[in-house]
Amino acid sequence: MFNSLSGRFLILTIAFVMLAEIMIFVPSIARFREDYLLDRLERAQIASLALLADGIVNEGLETELLENAGVYNVVLRRDAMRQLILSSPIPTPISNTFDLRDPPASQLIRDALDRLLTKKPEIVRVIGSPTRDAGLLIEVTMDAMPLREAMLDYGLRILVLSALISALTASLLFFAVRRMMVTPIRNVVAHMKNYAEAPEDARRIISPTATVRELRDAEVALQTMQTDLTSALRQKERLAQLGGAVAKVSHDLRNILTTAQLFADMLERSDDPRVKRSAPKLVGSISRAVNLCEGTLAFGKAEEPPPKLDRHPLHTLVEDTLESERMAGGESLVTLINDVPPGFVIRCDAEQVLRIVGNLVRNARQAIEVTGAAGQVRVKATESETDWNLIICDTGPGLPPKARENLFKPFQGSFRKGGIGLGLVIASELVRGHGGNLRLVSSDESGTVFAVDLPKDAATPRNSTS
Template sequence: MEPGDNRLHQQLQSARERLQDLYRRAEASPAQRELLEEALAELSISLEELQVSVEEMRQYNDELAAAQEETAVEHRRYRELFDFAPAGYLVTDPWGNIQDANRQAKEILGVFQEYLAHKPMITFIAERDHKRFRDLLAKLLTDDLSGEWETEILRRRNGGAPFPATLSVFRVCDPQGRLIRLLWLVRNITERKKAEDVVQQSLRRVIALRDINDAIMSTLDLQQVLDFLLEKIEQFFPYPIASTVRLFNRDKRLEYLACRNIKDEDWKNYHPGSPGARGQEVVRTKAPLVVRNIQTDSRIIRRPDFYRRNNLVSYLAVPLMTKGEVLGLLCVYTKAEHEFSDQEIAFLSGVGSQAALAIYNSRLYEQLKEQSLELRKAHDELEQRVEERTADLTKVNDDLRFEIAERQRVEDELRRSEERSRNLAKQLEGQLIISDRLVTLGELAASFAHEFNNPLAIILGLSQEMRLGLERSDPHYESITAIEQEALRCRKIVLDLFDFVRPKEATFTPVDVGEILHKTISLLSVQYKKSNIKTVVDLEPDLPPIFADPQQLRQVLINLSFNAAEAMADGGTLAFRAAANRVAAKDHSGNDEAQVELTIAICDTGPGIGPELLPDIFRPFFSTKKGKGMGLGLSICERIMKTHRGRISVESRPGEGTTFYLHFPVPEVKE
């Protein structure tokens, strides 16, 4: 019972006692008995009412005590949630003075509870961010601010080392909207920063590898590639390094090709013919080797003063390998003792793989240049002998002039041969880079075509059988037809890929171009009708026959027709024209002569091809169709035309359509 309730109860008891005393006195004085009884009756009623009020007050007090107990429980629960929250929470007044903090906040700030009381929060903020923090407090007096505020928190224990953190703040206002306190959420983002650093380092590694790959693909000049490679390696490592590249020559002796951040005189004077103990270990294991301190390494050191003069301490070496053969060594030295990370080792290994590819391609290119030089030398020797012989023949009779003219023709042919050799060398230089990829792709494509045809044939056969068994009105007829068409399209893709990898041998016979064109148009008439395409045929009369493989010629016409139909998705006009013309050509002796050439033109009214794409449209796997086809159609057409000793060309402008020209030599009719 509450103290107030006790006093009220005592007063009530005292009133009852006085009432009883009045009753006794009334009995002692009969004259006032009647009036006293009335007063006593009224007083009894008042006492009863007072008793009821006392009971009501007691019940109210009990309810109030229960509410206070419930409030205390909720407060303890809130306090537990606040104290044991996984994030740090601080409560400050509107001016940033700390009023309360949970355990996580105290742990983050590195202080005790008694130290935090009424402490300005700005004392825990890095000095460089003090002005920003004051500006933030000023804005919070009137406005709500969202988002995170990144800064550095100064820890008051453990040496006071700062750490990165984010602050999120929430305003707490009274019912009138006045700001009474601020609630701060403090997060330690040290681990997030470390993760961001790892991501940035990975991104730098990918960018460096990409740049190195671009440099390798853009030139075959080995020294230029190696200089760029060492420059990118130095940019990747965030601390001072030195680097070297050494290669084995044809005699299996080690040659020093490039270095960075090493004294030139030391580099030029230090040229051992075979690798040292560490280099031998890398060559033997074909794996990276890390040495914490090369100056104190237990392995044999040929010239320890070399490493000391150049301040080379930690050592990382990777083998330059291609096709299982070690071509040389790529080494990185640090200027201070350092523990190389797995990412750094992986990066240098990736660079080593790219460098090995560049070295391999460069050596192939150098071999090609040597062969070209040998050819030029042979040509010069032959030219010199011809000149000497010509000097002797000038003294001979006029009857020998024909022989002199013949030798002059040989000289001209040799010059043209030299020009063709130079052009061939340039073509081989471009093809050399992708040759290895095409070989691997060819084996994969052949295996894929073989394995994929079997299930595709089953799907195609079953879909055709199901379609033949359905009426056109059947709801599944269109779906089965779509399956059949897609299976046929897949089979065409497989056949294109297979033909690209293993082209069939052509069988040449006299072919009537007009007949082939009309059959091709008739074969594709359904496709043209479905695509709302109008066809126009304009053939010059009495076209001469050409020697060609009818099947391969039809394949070229179908490929070009399908491409044109796909380009005219909303309909249009597809024109086929053919004419024979005389063009300038060279005979077997290199003399100019007129030759008959038959040209077939396939013209569409589609959107055309941009000028930036035209140089690449005959390249294998290049396609302007977004996600459709494999980009082999035009490449196959070009190869077939070369097989027929002809050529294919294209004219196109955006918005004006595209025209493909097929040029075939017309055989000379001998009487």
């Protein structure tokens, strides 16, 4: 119970109420002491006035008056004279004198606490002003022990009452907070657990019912999050099903296209001039279709294998990639240029770097070919103390806004009609596997520039940015 919110709230409530009662208790006990002493002064004044009115009093009556007043002596000052009105033997000398004529509150509190802490018997003198202007001053001597006993009795009753008030207040607050806060919070937690069992079930999404504004805001936020998550899970499930279907189709289609590619190669050896002119275009189209199927199948894998790092000449890797793209491009007007220095060596997985450069160069070449104009794709390389930097720049039309927004999202970042938007996604995953970063440097009407940053110490992976 004490580990729960309501249990801790109950304990804190009792503690704070008791603290407030204690803060009230100290002035209350001081006030009780003052009233007690003033009552003794008033009784002594009444006894002295009775004596003054009669003029004669025997010893028995005097003793009775003093016992009724609870004092030993009564001194009354009327006019300029100080007169001992009533007296009896004092058992011990007077130890303290207290003046109740307009004392400060701090003095009353200090005297009250001293009286509670003093256990030995004492005789004290109390000075006050007579009521109804019956004189200038009244002074009595009295035993302090009855005062202490009365203060203890009063304090005990106050503490018991405070404890009852604390318990009642804490109980009321406990049940109020439990009903208004703890129960709604538990309901939210129960909704969350219920939703977690089957997040794809839209019926389990919470419906805000709280009347407290903060709790309702929390329920609305939870409802929004659950709605978005359920939609995302459904979309993910559909994409997974679609991916499985596409992978199967791509696998079979790749086999068919491979066979078609063999027949196209045979057509290239035909003596018919028209066939010779058409065969390269047919071969190029079939090659692109094969690459498209292979790209889809590669993306459909659960994950890319970790790179096998070794030192490789980057110039050779880039040249092999460009040569393949030149063959795939056929009579394309796009010029592919290798500006990587011949002696430039990097530590990488050669096969994966071929795929990275191939995807980026292919995207650039196809973007220029769409315009029907001549252009260039240039591959350069630089290095710093921490990174090798591979730069692919082209003179194409630049990426459209939609392609930039979805640059590294599968099936969404394609810049040309018929594209599936996997080239950059695959390249980005391969670069991240090297601990590097694929980023878009610039893209406008003068061309597009991508940069691949491969760390010389590939221990810390980075995120692709645009």
